Amino acid sequence: MADLMTNISIMRKSRSAAVPVETVLPADELHFDLIELLFFAYRDFVSDPDEVLAKLGFGRAHHRVLHFVNRNPGMKVAELLDVLKITKQSLGRVLKQLIDEGYILQKEGANDRRQRLLYVTAAGAALAVKLAGLQTARIARVLAELGPDAREAARRFLAGMIDAEDREHVLRLISRSDSLANGSRARNGAP
Template identity: 50%
Template sequence: MTDLKSANNPLFLREEELRQAIELLFFAYREFTAGPDQILKDYNFGRAHHRVIHFVGRNEGIIVSELLDILRITKQSLNRVLSNLIERGFIEQRQGEEDRRQRCLYLTEKGRKLEQELSRVQRDLVGHAFREAGADAVAGYRKVLLGLIDEDIRDTVLKRVLKP
């Protein structure tokens, strides 16, 4: 892996180093989404479909309002994607057991297979990068990612991500 030059004290990063980090983030995201984008194309789906499938898969029984909160998109945008996924048999919705007004979302078998296919590509990519970087770098990477998340929601995000 190419070694990037950085200042000895991370508190005094120069503008160029920050710009390099931003640019690397753009390129990393491009690579991170490239594999799933190819798979999604076969289904005529986009990244919004992928995000919904991912978060429903990671949070079986999630209610629509929670999904809206995670994705931070409008109801209209979510409904368009969700309707498409339901109609095509990737997600099913059930009434809430405690509150019948709630719509709880679950991946179907077809949805689970697609979620696994999409995430396998990304797990392989991230796993390779983690093995190449080493444990200390992975710990630093996680700290940086957490630092990019708004402090007001960081604990909520951590609870979702670190669940058993």
């Protein structure tokens, strides 16, 4: 623990020095504001859906599953596991409930009959859109307040925050969903 304090001492000294010292991470440049803003923003960002979900006996875990299945109709269980980065046992619990209650259904893969491709039902799509609508309303209000460049700036900042190794994969997922979701939802809404 003592070695950790060394950093602090270095940082204090660098404050009084006229020229910047080669500090590991100057305390005065810690982005406390953005760290805390991310915490508060995310907390409130998920709070609107939470209320709706609670009435249905669902939680955030259900929301994530429903959201990504809605956005990627026909996705494989393995893909969903990869996106959510949870274990199949954790996924299994919430997925089973969503299936039992009629929000998601599975179809055998055409090529590979081991696969269980995931689709939202009509009710599932409705709920997913309702929840996305709540979050969109919050986002849209902010973007309207901030002007035309805010959206792209937010996109770039958030995309940059993603782990470099995952970033391309995630961005591809997001844009692939963009093109898929509208066309396929109409066809596959109740497959």
